[in-house]
Amino acid sequence: MDTFAIGNLMRRPEAGAILSLIAVIAFYVIFGGVNLVNLFGAASWVNFAANLGIVALPLGLLMIAGELDISIGAMIPAGSMSIAIVSGYYGMPIVVGMAVALGLGVLVGLVNGLLATRTTVPSLIITLGTLVAMQGIVLAGSVLLTGNASVPLSAPDWAKTIFGQLLGGSYQIIIVWWIALTALFVLIIHYTPWGNWVFAMGGDKESARNAGIPTNKVTITLFVLSAVSASFVGMCGAILFNSAQVSGGMNYIFNAVVSVVVGGVLLTGGFGSVMGIFFGTLTFAIVNQGIYFTDIDRNWSSLIIGVMLLLAVLMNNSFRKLAMTARPKKKPA
Amino acid sequence: MNSATQSVSTGTHGARPGLGVTLGRLARRPEAGSLLGMVAVFLFFALSAGTIFVSPAGFASWLNVAAEIGIVALPIGILMIAGELDLSIGAVIPASSLTLAIISGYYGLPEPIGIAAALAFGLLVGAINGFLVLRTEVPSLIVTIGTMFAVMGLTLGLSVLLTGSTSTNIVPSPFYKALLGQFVGGMFQVTIFWWVGFIIVAAFLLHLSPFGNWVYALGGDKISARNAGIPTERLTITLFMMSGFCAAFVGVGQAMVYQSAQVVGGQSFIFNSIMCVVIGGVLLTGGFGSVAGIVLGTITFSIVNQGIYFTGFDPNLGSVIIGALLLLAVLMNDTFRKMALTYSTKKKS
Amino acid sequence: MxxxxxxxxxxxxxxxxxxxxxxxxxxxxxxxxxxxxxxxxxxxxxxxxxxxxxxxxxxxxxxxxxxxxxxxxxxxxxxxxxxxxxxxxxxxxxxxxxxxxxxxxxxxxxxxxxxxxxxxxxxxxxxxxxxxxxxxxxNDYKGGFAGGEYLGNKGKQNGVCLNTLPGAANIEAFCSGFVDGIVSVGGEGSVLPLPATSFGSATAVAQALRAHLLQHPEINAVFAIGNVDANSAVSGIAQAGKAGTVEVCGMNFDESILQNIKDGTQACAIDQxxxxxxxxxxxxxxxxxxxxxTVPTREILTGPGIVDSSNVDATMAGVAEGTR
Known part of the structure; x- marks a missing residue:
């Protein structure tokens, strides 16, 4: 996609996301009495955004390609439990635990990808199946192997430094990973043919295949990416917090989808950008965590999230229409 | 979530069973796969679980669960046939329970007012969903996630504001308890009979009235449906209102059965109802499915969900089995559908 | 950045x-x-x-x-x-x-x-x-323990903990506390974990317990991890035709739980x-x-208190005020 060739910022997919971000902050400042210095100084929402963002990036790419992956909700606890069981309970080297955690991600991603390419079943349904199955496998596995549903883990110093460190006492190192991954994805998606393939698939899979794009390979790769990212987030959480528990991750499903959509990605595929996903995640994190800094009663937070999502969707829609009318020949999606 | 071309072509072929009931052979009907699945699952548990499972007590166990999911799964299935999704039901169920409990329990107003308010709330959320989906042209999955969060927040905020608590109890008068919250024979929830009623209405609407043809046409191809003179906008809003209404009905029933309502709960209905519908052979991309399929899917899901407790399996494995069953059902339905498509027409997507 | x-x-x-x-x-x-x-x-x-x-x-x-x-x-x-x-x-x-x-x-x-x-x-x-x-x-463990002890002392020696949220640390603590509590007075305890698809659906929880009770007729005590589940458990027991023989205790309570205790369908609620x-x-x-x-007393214990038929009326007054 030649997103960067377009000079006009307003027509870029992330324009809506950036405006949403500004609108949300303005709303909190005006109605919630937020002290901006306090808000920007706090690590909590950046940490929240980083954990969510690493999952949202590949999910967003999947959505650009016209697929969906909700099994991430089970992959996050799967990642943290597998490293905790292997390296914590059985006391094997931490590298083995990491390999198992990430390997499990590859495996589940492959299953999702193969099923999505070999059958005509929508990926929402396929990954719903793997979601429930993985939840069960993680729970049963942990209870059968360790007799417990939460397992402690003590990682060696070098692993903590790379994956589970608190910078400045409160910023999780995963923020650095998030930024690095975002940069990497920007490079791949917007500057290599691979990115064009993803967009083309979301626009029209048949013609993409006819144009010689290895659609199956791309789809499977994307599913593997999203499952591995999810188990990576789980793994980092286990290393940082020295423990893992079975439940958890379900809220990542909706949170990640909402972040991606706020970031301007079309659920029906073919439209979006990595920076949009990045800003969408930031926006969602501020909405979600920023409410702690306001005078607004915490009880209303879900309502605000819902309304914000709907507004963001409306706004992105207008921007997209603007973008499409401005260059009708280039965007068949 | 596959490409647009695919959904359109399968959709038009799939519309056949609705348009003319000419498709005679059982094996090619949408529900064939789900019928086989149900029989297989039932036999499996009947053999491995022993006598209690096949006694009335065993039937009641999964029927009660099936009835509640089933009432929601019907409109969700019809929405999916029309190519839409509704996740907001997960928030509407507790919201309507609380509406009834607050109005008739906390404020002590007569039950009809509470019930009417709860059901009206469901209709309203449905209308908002439908309206937003039409106006914004954003996929309904996203729109209804938005309304789901909004309704959840409203429920919590208003409940705390009005009653100062997150749960409210209600002591229904005997008449309404008998109507909506009784156990027939001490074990069969009266909801089962309501479910049967809903099935009959849904079957009539979808398979015998012109309304049904419209739904299939809408799921097959929205543009040509509109060009053919189908009031697509009114139809979409009606469908969303139906799902809001049914979710509210389940919420009312729960409040009556358990005589209390709380802010949390209901979220499991979101994915559970989708699973039932999919096991029942409905295509997420629209245009294909039947009421009988949805019912069979619901029963299959409930048998698996409850049957585990009658067997000697480790209950920890419950989720694994449910997930595996879902994947299996999906693959089986996929095979059946392909078979149906290749037989009924040479053209393949 | x-x-x-x-x-x-x-x-x-x-x-x-x-x-x-x-x-x-x-x-x-x-x-x-x-x-x-x-x-x-x-x-x-x-x-x-x-x-x-x-x-x-x-x-x-x-x-x-x-x-x-x-x-x-x-x-x-x-x-x-x-x-x-x-x-x-x-x-x-x-x-x-x-x-x-x-x-x-x-x-x-x-x-x-x-x-x-x-x-x-x-x-x-x-x-x-x-x-x-x-x-x-x-603490969570002690709360579960008190429930197990209470039911065991009432002569209900075979208990099951109804875990609707397996994996969550606090819930696991309730259940292991309950099992240890009932064992401490000579009984035996087990845990029934439900799949995630049942969480939040009162009917699914009630039916699961009912099926489990039918399959395991020796069980005569149930521990629920929250007031919603306690309510479902009461319903499940009634449907299994075992009201009176199987007793329920649950963590926490609300008005309907207190009504249950008053009506005798629930034995006790653990109050934190x-x-x-x-x-x-x-x-x-x-x-x-x-x-x-400063407060020189270290470790200020606020619970667990047990609400049963003996003190249910005083508790109800507190609930009306939103303080219990």
């Missing part, structure tokens, strides 16, 4: 400095607790806020921080503690739910010289280990007396920050 974080870090230190400088007299107390729509935690919150009325009269404030859900309990709570530090708290109240995950965050509170009270979970051991002022509360947890923890810190007052 690095420039941004550096900027943010500087800003945060500045903010803390400013807050610490201005808040010499008035105590801005941050309370980390459960999510706001949790019936139990809304009572703890009420207690904290009632104590906050005094704090506000003295020019301070009480702010409640709770996670959106319990999916990632320890991690989320650790985040909230760090957030309280970031927001310039003069004193912090927090539960030590998952020590491995949360201890570093509590350590940061103590290192920053902020007075800390551990409440609800962790026990005095956690308070001593972390250098907190005191511990206020019951959450109002006291919030109220006492905040009061201790408020008077310490403002006036240097």
């Amino acid at each position: 690095t420039k941004f974080s550096r900027l943010a870090a500087t800003a945060s230190t500045a903010a803390i400095a400013v807050c610490a400088a201005t808040a010499v007299l008035a105590a801005d107390i941050f309370v980390v607790g459960g999510k706001p729509d949790d019936p139990f935690w809304s009572i703890v919150k009420r207690g904290a806020e009632d104590a906050g009325i005094v704090a506000e009269a003295q020019g301070g404030s009480v702010t409640w921080l709770g996670p959106q859900n319990y999916d990632n309990l320890g991690v989320d709570a650790a985040e909230l503690i760090r957030q309280a530090i970031d927001q310039g708290a003069d004193a912090i109240v927090g539960p030590d739910w998952v020590p491995e995950a949360m201890d570093p965050a509590f350590q940061a509170v103590v290192d920053a010289g902020i007075p800390l009270v551990i409440y609800n979970a962790g026990g005095i051991e956690a308070a001593d280990r972390l250098g907190a002022m005191n511990y206020v509360g019951s 007396q959450g109002y006291h947890q919030g109220y006492l923890a905040v009061s201790i810190l408020n008077s310490y920050v403002n006036y240097g007052l």
Whole structure:
């Protein structure tokens, strides 16, 4: 996609996301009495955004390609439990635990990808199946192997430094990973043919295949990416917090989808950008965590999230229409 | 979530069973796969679980669960046939329970007012969903996630504001308890009979009235449906209102059965109802499915969900089995559908 | 982006400095607790806020921080503690739910010289280990234990813990406490974990228990991990035709649970007396920050209390006030 060739910022997919971000902050400042210095100084929402963002990036790419992956909700606890069981309970080297955690991600991603390419079943349904199955496998596995549903883990110093460190006492190192991954994805998606393939698939899979794009390979790769990212987030959480528990991750499903959509990605595929996903995640994190800094009663937070999502969707829609009318020949999606 | 071309072509072929009931052979009907699945699952548990499972007590166990999911799964299935999704039901169920409990329990107003308010709330959320989906042209999955969060927040905020608590109890008068919250024979929830009623209405609407043809046409191809003179906008809003209404009905029933309502709960209905519908052979991309399929899917899901407790399996494995069953059902339905498509027409997507 | 974080870090230190400088007299107390729509935690919150009325009269404030859900309990709570530090708290109240995950965050509170009270979970051991002022509360394990003991003493010697949220640390603690409790009085206990697809559906929970009871006729005691599940359990037992032979105890209660106890369909409810947890923890810190007052009693236990037919009426009066 030649997103960067377009000079006009307003027509870029992330324009809506950036405006949403500004609108949300303005709303909190005006109605919630937020002290901006306090808000920007706090690590909590950046940490929240980083954990969510690493999952949202590949999910967003999947959505650009016209697929969906909700099994991430089970992959996050799967990642943290597998490293905790292997390296914590059985006391094997931490590298083995990491390999198992990430390997499990590859495996589940492959299953999702193969099923999505070999059958005509929508990926929402396929990954719903793997979601429930993985939840069960993680729970049963942990209870059968360790007799417990939460397992402690003590990682060696070098692993903590790379994956589970608190910078400045409160910023999780995963923020650095998030930024690095975002940069990497920007490079791949917007500057290599691979990115064009993803967009083309979301626009029209048949013609993409006819144009010689290895659609199956791309789809499977994307599913593997999203499952591995999810188990990576789980793994980092286990290393940082020295423990893992079975439940958890379900809220990542909706949170990640909402972040991606706020970031301007079309659920029906073919439209979006990595920076949009990045800003969408930031926006969602501020909405979600920023409410702690306001005078607004915490009880209303879900309502605000819902309304914000709907507004963001409306706004992105207008921007997209603007973008499409401005260059009708280039965007068949 | 596959490409647009695919959904359109399968959709038009799939519309056949609705348009003319000419498709005679059982094996090619949408529900064939789900019928086989149900029989297989039932036999499996009947053999491995022993006598209690096949006694009335065993039937009641999964029927009660099936009835509640089933009432929601019907409109969700019809929405999916029309190519839409509704996740907001997960928030509407507790919201309507609380509406009834607050109005008739906390404020002590007569039950009809509470019930009417709860059901009206469901209709309203449905209308908002439908309206937003039409106006914004954003996929309904996203729109209804938005309304789901909004309704959840409203429920919590208003409940705390009005009653100062997150749960409210209600002591229904005997008449309404008998109507909506009784156990027939001490074990069969009266909801089962309501479910049967809903099935009959849904079957009539979808398979015998012109309304049904419209739904299939809408799921097959929205543009040509509109060009053919189908009031697509009114139809979409009606469908969303139906799902809001049914979710509210389940919420009312729960409040009556358990005589209390709380802010949390209901979220499991979101994915559970989708699973039932999919096991029942409905295509997420629209245009294909039947009421009988949805019912069979619901029963299959409930048998698996409850049957585990009658067997000697480790209950920890419950989720694994449910997930595996879902994947299996999906693959089986996929095979059946392909078979149906290749037989009924040479053209393949 | 690095420039941004550096900027943010500087800003945060500045903010803390400013807050610490201005808040010499008035105590801005941050309370980390459960999510706001949790019936139990809304009572703890009420207690904290009632104590906050005094704090506000003295020019301070009480702010409640709770996670959106319990999916990632320890991690989320650790985040909230760090957030309280970031927001310039003069004193912090927090539960030590998952020590491995949360201890570093509590350590940061103590290192920053902020007075800390551990409440609800962790026990005095956690308070001593972390250098907190005191511990206020019951704990999950002891709550379950009390339930097991109560039912066992009533002659119900074969119990099952109905776990609708397997994997969550606090819930697992209820169940292991229950099993140990019933074993301690000579009975035997087991756990029935339900799949995630049943969570939040009263009917699915009731039917699961009913099926389990039919399949295991020897069971005569049930422990539910919350008031919603206790209600479902009562229904499931009635449907299994075992009302009267199988007795239920449950964690926490609301009006319908008390009605059950009054009607005799439920044997007991374990009361963690959450109002006291919030109220006492905040009061201790408020008077310490403002006036240097201390409470020499270490480990202030607020529970578990047991509500059964003998004291149900007094409890109902408290529920009407939103304090129990």
